Amino acid sequence: MPSAERAGADTGSRTWAGDQSEAPFVGRQNELAVLGAMLQEVRSGHPRVVLVEGPAGIGKTSLAERFLQGESDLQVLRGGGEQWEALVSFGVVDQLVRGAGLSSARLLACTNTGLPADEPNRVGAQILTLLAELEGKGPVVLVVDDVQWADTDSLRAVLFALRRLVSERVLTLLTVRDADAARLPDGLRRLAAGTIGLTIRLQALEPSEVQELATVLGVPEFSARSAHRLQAHTRGNPLYVRALLAELPPDRWRTWEPVLPAPRAFAVQIVRRLEACGPASRRLVEAASALGANVRLATAAALAEVEDPLAALEEASAVGLLEMRDEPGRRDVVFPHPLVQATVYEQLGPARRVRLHLGAAELVEDPGAALWHRVAAVDPPDEGLAGELSAFAERQAAAGAWAGAASALVAASRMSPAREQRERRLLRALEILAGAGDLSQVTAFAPEIGGLTTCPLRDAVLGFLAILRGRPEEAERLLRSAWEHCAAGSDARLAAAVAQRWALHSVGRLRAADVVDWACRARALATSDRRVWAEAGILLGVGLGWSGRVPEGTAVQESVLAALAGDSDSAVAQQATITHAALRVAAEDLVGARAELAEATRADDRIGSIEHAVWAYVWLSRAEFLVGAWDEAAVAAERAVALLEETGHEWLRPLARWVAVGVPAARGEWGAAEEHARLASAQAGDYELMVVAAALARAQLAAARGDHEAVLRALEPVLAVRPRDGVDEPGFWPWQGLYGDALVSAARLEQAAVFLAPHEELAAARGRRSSIAVLARVRGRLEAAAGRPEAAEAAFGRGLEQLEQLPLPFPRALLELAYGQVLRRNGHRRAAAEQLRAAHDRLVGLGARPYLERCERELSACGLAPAKRHSFDPGRLTAQELAVARLVAAGMSNRQVASELFVSIKTVQFHLTRIYSKLHVNSRTELAANYDTIREAQAPERV
Numbered sequence: 001m002p003s004a005e006r007a008g009a010d011t012g013s014r015t016w017a018g019d020q021s022e023a024p025f026v027g028r029q030n031e032l033a034v035l036g037a038m039l040q041e042v043r044s045g046h047p048r049v050v051l052v053e054g055p056a057g058i059g060k061t062s063l064a065e066r067f068l069q070g071e072s073d074l075q076v077l078r079g080g081g082e083q084w085e086a087l088v089s090f091g092v093v094d095q096l097v098r099g100a101g102l103s104s105a106r107l108l109a110c111t112n113t114g115l116p117a118d119e120p121n122r123v124g125a126q127i128l129t130l131l132a133e134l135e136g137k138g139p140v141v142l143v144v145d146d147v148q149w150a151d152t153d154s155l156r157a158v159l160f161a162l163r164r165l166v167s168e169r170v171l172t173l174l175t176v177r178d179a180d181a182a183r184l185p186d187g188l189r190r191l192a193a194g195t196i197g198l199t200i201r202l203q204a205l206e207p208s209e210v211q212e213l214a215t216v217l218g219v220p221e222f223s224a225r226s227a228h229r230l231q232a233h234t235r236g237n238p239l240y241v242r243a244l245l246a247e248l249p250p251d252r253w254r255t256w257e258p259v260l261p262a263p264r265a266f267a268v269q270i271v272r273r274l275e276a277c278g279p280a281s282r283r284l285v286e287a288a289s290a291l292g293a294n295v296r297l298a299t300a301a302a303l304a305e306v307e308d309p310l311a312a313l314e315e316a317s318a319v320g321l322l323e324m325r326d327e328p329g330r331r332d333v334v335f336p337h338p339l340v341q342a343t344v345y346e347q348l349g350p351a352r353r354v355r356l357h358l359g360a361a362e363l364v365e366d367p368g369a370a371l372w373h374r375v376a377a378v379d380p381p382d383e384g385l386a387g388e389l390s391a392f393a394e395r396q397a398a399a400g401a402w403a404g405a406a407s408a409l410v411a412a413s414r415m416s417p418a419r420e421q422r423e424r425r426l427l428r429a430l431e432i433l434a435g436a437g438d439l440s441q442v443t444a445f446a447p448e449i450g451g452l453t454t455c456p457l458r459d460a461v462l463g464f465l466a467i468l469r470g471r472p473e474e475a476e477r478l479l480r481s482a483w484e485h486c487a488a489g490s491d492a493r494l495a496a497a498v499a500q501r502w503a504l505h506s507v508g509r510l511r512a513a514d515v516v517d518w519a520c521r522a523r524a525l526a527t528s529d530r531r532v533w534a535e536a537g538i539l540l541g542v543g544l545g546w547s548g549r550v551p552e553g554t555a556v557q558e559s560v561l562a563a564l565a566g567d568s569d570s571a572v573a574q575q576a577t578i579t580h581a582a583l584r585v586a587a588e589d590l591v592g593a594r595a596e597l598a599e600a601t602r603a604d605d606r607i608g609s610i611e612h613a614v615w616a617y618v619w620l621s622r623a624e625f626l627v628g629a630w631d632e633a634a635v636a637a638e639r640a641v642a643l644l645e646e647t648g649h650e651w652l653r654p655l656a657r658w659v660a661v662g663v664p665a666a667r668g669e670w671g672a673a674e675e676h677a678r679l680a681s682a683q684a685g686d687y688e689l690m691v692v693a694a695a696l697a698r699a700q701l702a703a704a705r706g707d708h709e710a711v712l713r714a715l716e717p718v719l720a721v722r723p724r725d726g727v728d729e730p731g732f733w734p735w736q737g738l739y740g741d742a743l744v745s746a747a748r749l750e751q752a753a754v755f756l757a758p759h760e761e762l763a764a765a766r767g768r769r770s771s772i773a774v775l776a777r778v779r780g781r782l783e784a785a786a787g788r789p790e791a792a793e794a795a796f797g798r799g800l801e802q803l804e805q806l807p808l809p810f811p812r813a814l815l816e817l818a819y820g821q822v823l824r825r826n827g828h829r830r831a832a833a834e835q836l837r838a839a840h841d842r843l844v845g846l847g848a849r850p851y852l853e854r855c856e857r858e859l860s861a862c863g864l865a866p867a868k869r870h871s872f873d874p875g876r877l878t879a880q881e882l883a884v885a886r887l888v889a890a891g892m893s894n895r896q897v898a899s900e901l902f903v904s905i906k907t908v909q910f911h912l913t914r915i916y917s918k919l920h921v922n923s924r925t926e927l928a929a930n931y932d933t934i935r936e937a938q939a940p941e942r943v
Contacts, residue, residue: 024216024242025066027209028059030894030909031200033916034923035067038198039171042139047165049172051192053181054202057239060175061145063202067173068141075100075140081149092144092154093123100134120153124160131161131170139169147188148180159187198923203894204236213238217245219253224647225441226253233260233338240266240339256410256444261346262339270343273319280306281315285322288333289344290356290373291364297324297331303359353377368392368404381417389415390425393432398531400571400609402436405429423452427461434465436609439648456486460498467505468611470650472687475505496525496532503539508651508687510726515543534560534572541579545586546726548766554583574600575612582619585626586731588770590807594623601636614640614652621659626770628809628846634663635883641676642907654680654693661697665704666810668849669878677701682717688726691717692733699738704850711742730763730771740778744785752782770811773802777815784822792822813842817855824862833862877918884911888924889931 031052038048052060068076079095134140144150144158162172174192176184178201191197205213211227234240243263252258261267274282287304288295301309313333316322321340325332335341348356357377361370371392378385389412396405409429416422430442430449442449442465452458463478482498499522506514522536537560544553557580564573577600584593597620601613617640624633637660644656657680664672682694695718702710718735721727728736736759743752756779763771776799783792796819803812820835836859843852877885887897894908921927 024213025059025062026212026216027205027909028063028066028202030912031063031202032067033913034198034200035063035173036070037916039071039139039141042169042171045167045169047162047168047170047172047196049162049188049191049197050174051184051188051197051199052173052175052202053178053199055179055237056177057237058202058204059238060202062238063200064143064145064173064175068143071141073138075134075138076143077134077140078143078145079150079154080145081147081151083149086149086151088151089119089153090123090151090157092150093127093157096127096142096144097130100130120156121160123153123157127157127161128164131165131168135168135170139171142170142172144173145175147174147176148183152185155185155188159185159191162191163187205231205238205241206236207231210236210241213241214245214253217242219245219250221250221443222253223441223443224645226258229258230260233342235337254444256441257407260342262343266339267343267346270321270340271347273321274344274347276319277315277321278312280304280308281312284309284312284333285316285344286348286352287356288322288335289341289348290353291360292369293338293341294325294332294334297333299363300333302363303356368396371408375411375415378415380415382415383417383421386412386415386421386425390428393428397432398571400574402432402571402609406432406436419453423455424457427452427457431461431464434468435611439465439468442648456482456491456494456498459485460494460501463498463505464501467501467508468649468651470508470653470686470690472505472508473685475508479505492525492527493529493532496522496529496536499525500532500536500539503536503543507539507542508689510546510688510692510721511723512543512546512725512729513723515539515726516547519543530563531572534564534576538572538575538579541576541583545583546729546732548725548729548762550583550587550731550766554580554587557583571609571612574609574616578612578616578619581623582615585619585623586729588731588768588806590623590627594620594627597623601639610643610647611649611652614643614649614656617643618652618655618659621662625659625662626810627807628842630663630667630846631882633659634878634880637662638880638907651687651690654682654690654697658693658697658700661700664878665701666846666848666851667878668704670705672878672880673701673704688721692721692727692735696733696735696738699735699742703738703741706850706854708742708745711738712746715739715742728759728762730759730766730768734774736771737774737778740775741781744778744781747785749782749786752778756782769802769806770808773799773806773808773815774811776802777811777818780822781818784825789822789826793819796822809842810846810848813839813846813848813855814851816842817851817858820855821858824858829862833859836862877915881911881915881918884908885915885919885927885931888912888915889928891928 035050038050042048052063054060068074076099077096078099079092081092085091131140131142142158147155158172162170174188181189192199207224207227210231211222211224214222214227214230230241230244234244240263243265244260247264248260262270274285277285283304284300284306288300291300291303297309297313301312304312306312313322313324317324320336321344322333323336325334335344345353354377357373361373361377364370364373371388374385375389389408393405393408393412396402396408406429409425409432413422413425413429416425426445426448430445433439433441449462459478459482463475463482466472466475466478479498479502483495483502486495486498499518503515503518503522506518519536519540523533523540526533526536537556541553541556541560544550544556557576560576561573561580564576577596581593581596581600584590584596597616600616601620617636621633621636621640624630624636637656640656641660644653657676660676661673661680664670664676677697677700680694680697682690695714695716698714699711702708702714715735715738718727718733718739727733730736740752740756740759743749743755756775760772760775760779763775776795780792780795780799783789783795796815799815800812800819803815816835816839820832820839823829823832823835836855840852840855840859843855884897888894894912897908915921915927919927919930921930
């Protein structure tokens with residue numbers, strides 16, 4: 001049966017074959033690293049065989065050529081199969097020999113001296129001799145492209161030679177289409193699967209790689225959303241991606257949900273197949289193209305008016321246009337590739353499309369699908385249909401189906417005859433897009449936004465967009481205008497929404513009193529809008545928490561959750577859950593908060609709001625860090641960072657990067673920590689939330705390095721924030737201990753004393769035991785530096801007492817370390833050793849390398865040098881690398897690992913490359929086989 005993957009690829013797969021060095025190339029770093037490792041083994045006298053599998057156009061030849069470009073000392077023999085030469089005996093062998101600049105006459109002369117059945121073996125012996133001669137001059141790479149079309153005699157000869165290589169420096173690189181891999185001789189497959197071989201299965205390009213490819217090809221302003229859309233449409237096939245990027249005008253990618261065709265070469269092949277079908281089969285395929293990607297055969301047959309659907313389906317399947325999925329109680333038809341459906345649909349005439357969509361609207365069971373079929377069949381404007389779309393959109397938004405809601409509202413706007421309704425629906429769509437995290441897609445509507453009538457709704461929505469983009473002055477100007485024009489009017493619902501946005505803006509400004517004020521106004525006005533009332537209640541909880549009224553804030557969240565119980569508005573309920581959990585972190589209920597946040601992140605993954613999910617992962621990372629679950633903290637932080645990439649939510653960027661700094665900084669993984677701190681940067685004029693998070697990121701890194709002056713410089717912007725309630729409230733922004741420690745270390749004792757007093761009073765008034773303990777550590781160090789040892793020991797004792805019932809291993813270890821330092825300096829070596837050993841055990845368990853080194857220096861000064869450690873050699877895996885290694889060793893694919901860790905496949909490939917390099921393994925099989933040993937070696941040792 002013809003393959004849809006091959007359609008078009010057969011006519012275009014050689015597009016870059018003339019000169020692969022000119023082909024645009026992105027990604028594949030892990031595969032290149034694996035090939036590099038195999039070549040290193042070859043250089044050491046171990047012949048290797050690599051089989052590269054993948055569908056047509058996936059980049060098998062490009063990978064081989066890119067790999068060879070980086071190696072200048074190789075002797076390369078190239079050959080390739082072609083369908084029309086598959087019966088030419090020794091055709092590929094002839095190419096290989098001629099590619100080496102040799103005559104094939106001597107090599108093939110032996111084919112006339114014996115029985116035909118022995119000819120491949122005799123030619124194989126000649127190939128073996130040739131490889132031995134060439135290998136004496138340098139490593140040899142034998143490349144055979146499209147092995148599935150190579151002649152059988154050549155493959156048998158090559159196999160004969162490869163099986164007899166012992167120590168020759170020969171790397172054999174074979175490429176094959178996965179659909180045709182069964183055509184390979186069994187011996188070749190066994191070699192690739194055996195001890196000297198490896199099979200690389202090329203995966204689809206990731207959306208980030210599609211975006212990178214668009215940049216390489218010079219497509220301007222190619223957004224992440226466009227990359228996701230193109231990747232899904234082409235299934236990440238580089239050949240099809242390149243073709244569409246070249247064939248479509250650049251402005252097509254800047255429109256809202258552009259309708260994408262198939263590449264022209266692909267479409268020509270599909271149309272020919274469609275034209276070859278009989279009338280019934282053609283009608284069935286066309287009906288399926290209008291219905292969607294996966295439909296019931298009975299529905300498609302009814303729409304196509306086909307009496308014998310199985311016969312029509314069999315004909316369509318024979319030419320690769322449709323496939324059947326037959327399950328008990330259900331028989332579906334699907335297109336083998338999205339490009340096939342696109343081609344068939346595109347060739348329909350306008351009248352035929354309308355008839356099909358009108359018929360589909362009557363046949364499909366799903367009300368949403370029926371609505372979209374009606375939209376496709378109707379010429380705008382149509383206010384009745386626009387109203388139905390708006391109502392459908394609000395139901396989708398309430399359920400957290402943000403993309404569907406935005407699409408419906410955009411369609412409703414375009415269906416609206418009146419300008420006021422058209423603009424109102426477009427603004428609501430923009431608001432949903434932004435709230436869902438798809439802020440970058442808002443730029444597709446830049447022309448429409450520029451032409452909107454100035455009104456309170458416009459200013460309120462644009463003010464919301466300015467908040468998310470991290471532009472406080474612009475947000476304040478727009479929100480002020482919206483409030484002034486609607487507060488005195490009759491539209492209480494709009495006024496409530498504006499007040500709620502003011503509360504959100506005040507969160508960014510860290511102004512607790514303003515958050516409470518505006519949130520209360522919004523709730524008072526939102527008598528008819530439960531969503532705004534609930535969202536304002538969530539923000540009210542934040543403001544109350546920052547005001548030192550955490551129990552009140554928690555009660556507000558519980559009231560919101562009770563009001564939403566059983567409601568379909570699950571997205572808002574998840575917001576309330578996240579804020580409730582964050583307040584529990586501040587209140588030191590870490591066990592309960594972790595459980596609540598873990599459930600919230602699972603729900604947010606399903607609901608799909610990036611903004612909510614980022615907040616959840618930030619607080620989950622914080623909670624995990626505090627309780628000492630640092631690997632889990634690192635994974636949660638990486639997920640927050642990954643979610644924010646390319647969304648345009650600038651105001652949360654420093655926050656996510658700050659929590660991502662924590663684990664690598666505390667473990668001395670300087671490269672990762674420095675990168676996160678750099679990307680957490682904020683500047684004058686940014687939201688105070690951004691400024692404080694960026695300052696903490698830099699300060700945490702500096703503290704881990706023991707650079708106290710750098711800590712003080714990093715935290716200077718925090719001191720300038722006014723008012724102070726949103727910054728100084730214990731339990732939220734942990735900057736006070738960092739700053740106080742740095743002042744003491746810098747010998748600014750008077751300044752430290754003045755700084756500490758009000759924060760100690762506030763922590764005591766709130767009853768925040770962890771904050772009291774952190775400040776007690778600083779107080780103890782201050783008293784010791786001032787020559788008051790008794791006061792110092794008393795302070796340390798108070799701190800340890802506060803931590804007695806709290807699961808906070810890192811703060812406790814730092815306190816024990818500081819206490820041990822002071823005791824040793826005061827001559828109490830036995831007591832010092834007790835504190836230092838306790839600190840040492842905790843720091844080893846955490847893998848806190850910089851702090852552990854300080855602790856060991858103190859132990860050495862006590863005459864109690866610890867046992868030798870092996871945990872922090874250069875080959876130690878980071879938390880992220882350990883997480884990837886564990887899942888890969890369990891048998892997961894890169895795609896499954898990416899989904900589990902909520903990162904891109906490109907990130908997984910990057911980590912795998914580093915894992916292979918650090919552990920000196922070359923494949924997933926080796927990693928899995930040695931994982932238990934690796935895990936034991938990576939585990940921190942206790943002394």
